[in-house]
Amino acid sequence: MDSLEEKVLSVFMDEEFSKGPNSNRSLEDYELEDGSDCQERTSYWESQEAMLQEILERYNSTGTKLREEVGRIIEMAKSFDFCSCLKPNSSDCSNCLRRQVVVLLCERGFQANLCISKWNHTKKFPGGSHEYIELMASTSTTKKKIPFLIELELKEQFQIAKASTEYWELISWLPEFFIGKPDYLTAIVRVMCDAAKISMKEKKIHMGPWRKTGFMQMKWSSGFTQKLTVDEPFDRPDSCLRISVAVT
Template sequence: MESFEEKVCVFMDEHSYHSNESELHASLEDLCLSEQQSSDSEEDSPQRILYWDSQVALLQEILERYNITGSKLRQEVGRIINKIKASDFCSCLKPNSHNCITCLRRRVATVLSDRGITTNLCMSKWKSTHKVPGGSHEYIEVIASTSTRKRQIRFLIELELKEQFQIAKAGEEYQKIVSCLPEFYVGKAEYLTAIVRVVCDAAKKSMKKKKMHLAPWRKNGFMQMKWSGFNQTYHHHHIQQASESNMGFSRAPNAVVAVN
């Protein structure tokens, strides 16, 4: 069996890092699947410890690579989120308006758009199958450019990444995995796919240890659908415009986002 170091070297390889999107996706898929397959037969205590340690290390390795690309955009989104949260941003009049993720998401998309960044508010929708229950999920998509303007990169923005994986009855090992996740995600779809696979496999392992059923909406297949290509995309001009003057944001049309 390959060592953990041999598995992650596929991900760390410089050629893989600079390769095209399909090659990156394939490397991440092979890496995560090999970890999941090896975990199914590990039931005794030493192997469980090895499993959880390797899952934490694997997730941290993916997050390190995720943090390399899009750091400037990620920092900008973080500043926007903090500034919006400090204002009276909810317009839907819900009881817990200070935690209204729908209004927060739309305001973030509006601010990014008003700064000249190509921004789409996306809704993934899928029907029920015998394996996956139907559902829908809203997220933000940004088309960023490299500093030389030679290449455009698609980034997904999920404002509640960590919240998506909270399971109250899961074990301490799983909670440690979730604690490694950032509060919000700004990055390539390939990294998000890899993160979801690792965390969902950990959820399955944790609930199995507790002899509890893992709900279908917690499984990898369902979670992956949230940011899938089965979506309707709404451009920013369909979003109700935020009151920029009240939040202190300034418009900057035709801005170019440097992804590094």
């Protein structure tokens, strides 16, 4: 039988629920204008905030000890002179920081991988790639190890120019780092992308395909994988590359 957590999470993953209480209406049905104070607009933003808060409550209620420990390791990595680029910039080098975090996780006995999701250009979406960390961990409910995703730049993924006040309020609710199961991240992406669409419509700004839910979800996708050593190049054509860092 599914656990209570799994049942609740399945609700968040449902397409109809992700549209909010007015799920029988398309987002385009809202006649939102800049500065509008209509009841539908207020109801929409209140529903998005309520959904995001409930997702985050469920997210925070699982894997708490693991999240705290990984959080300490991330802060420790940030205190090091971790940047090894040709033009070092330790205060703003997310690529080197991710590698440093993986090294420290492995040193402490975690099974951690640096993942690179890559996708080709299509008529629907532009090509691209994204790096994140995958941590294999067990939970109190199962001994089988399950993947936890670590995204060091969660808020940055959803920032848009000239966003509405309500959209920035949603961003403020997001944790600085995401450390949790992929399903929770998928639920967050759906809420934030729906909200971004409305915010940009209010501001009469075109929404690029890279802001849409399908594109955003590809950033943390899994597909064909290949394990590499940390010294190997990262410009491989694979859909997803996993770099396993061996600590000696």
